[in-house]
Amino acid sequence: MNNRFMPIDKLSDIPKKKYTGYLWKSNSPTPDVLNASTYDFSNIEENPFIIEGYLYSESENFSISIKQIDGQYFISKIDLAEIDLKNPPKDEITPHCYLSDPAIFKKNNDFKYIKFIEFWEEKEDNLCENMKVLKPAWIAFLGFCKEVPNAK
Numbered sequence: 214m215n216n217r218f219m220p221i222d223k224l225s226d227i228p229k230k231k232y233t234g235y236l237w238k239s240n241s242p243t244p245d246v247l248n249a250s251t252y253d254f255s256n257i258e259e260n261p262f263i264i265e266g267y268l269y270s271e272s273e274n275f276s277i278s279i280k281q282i283d284g285q286y287f288i289s290k291i292d293l294a295e296i297d298l299k300n301p302p303k304d305e306i307t308p309h310c311y312l313s314d315p316a317i318f319k320k321n322n323d324f325k326y327i328k329f330i331e332f333w334e335e336k337e338d339n340l341c342e343n344m345k346v347l348k349p350a351w352i353a354f355l356g357f358c359k360e361v362p363n364a365k
Contacts, residue, residue, distance in 0.1 A: 217332075218351045221288040224254040224263070227277055228290075233356040234268035235317055236279070243316035246324065267327075267354035274298075276353035291353040298330070298355065307331045309352075310361050317357070324357035 221227060231251055235244040240261035245252075247268065257263060263286075266279035274294050280287045301308065309329040317324050333347040 217292040219290045219292070221277075221290055224257050224279070224286060224288065227254050227268075227279075227288065228270070228273070228275075230270045230273055232268035232270055232277070234266065234277075234354060236266040236268075237264045238262065239264055239281075243320070244314070246317055246320045248321060248324075269354050269356045271356070276355065278352075278354065289351075291351055293330075293353060293355075296330075301330060305333055307333065308362070310358070313357060321357070323359045326358045326361055328355040328358055328362070329353060330355060 229251060231249045232247045233249055235246050236252065237244040238261040249271070252268075262281050263279050264281055266277070268277040268279075269275075270277075274292070274296075276291045276293060278287075278289045278291070296306070307330065309331060310326050311329075312318075313324050313327045317327070329352050331352045332350045334350040335345040336348050337343050338346045338348075
């Protein structure tokens with residue numbers, strides 16, 4: 214399942230789809246919040262740049278992560294097809310839900326929480342007598358929600 218992680222070279226290579234997520238630019242105190250909408254990455258120049266972005270395409274079932282570090286973009290696409298996101302395999306995937314940044318929540322009251330899933334893979338570890346241990350492989354953004362999933 215680790216082969217789902219695919220690097221993307223540049224912003225213009227991000228698939229043109231409808232996304233839910235956010236893009237935080239260097240010149241803005243608040244992020245641009247997307248709600249099943251498209252975004253034109255061809256308009257992004259050297260400045261202002263995207264500091265961080267997380268996008269989820271529900272229709273295509275993939276997640277995009279954008280980070281800008283020391284003038285270089287690190288962009289990845291994670292294919293989530295064939296994963297039952299409503300009932301993920303507990304031995305490989307851990308769901309995470311965190312409070313959104315208040316700036317995101319102010320723009321959309323349904324976006325109180327931000328959702329991720331984390332995939333773990335077995336790898337031999339020389340610090341554990343070369344036994345296989347679970348190590349984090351990737352984390353994927355799944356959008357927002359109004360309430361913590363499965364909270365009772």
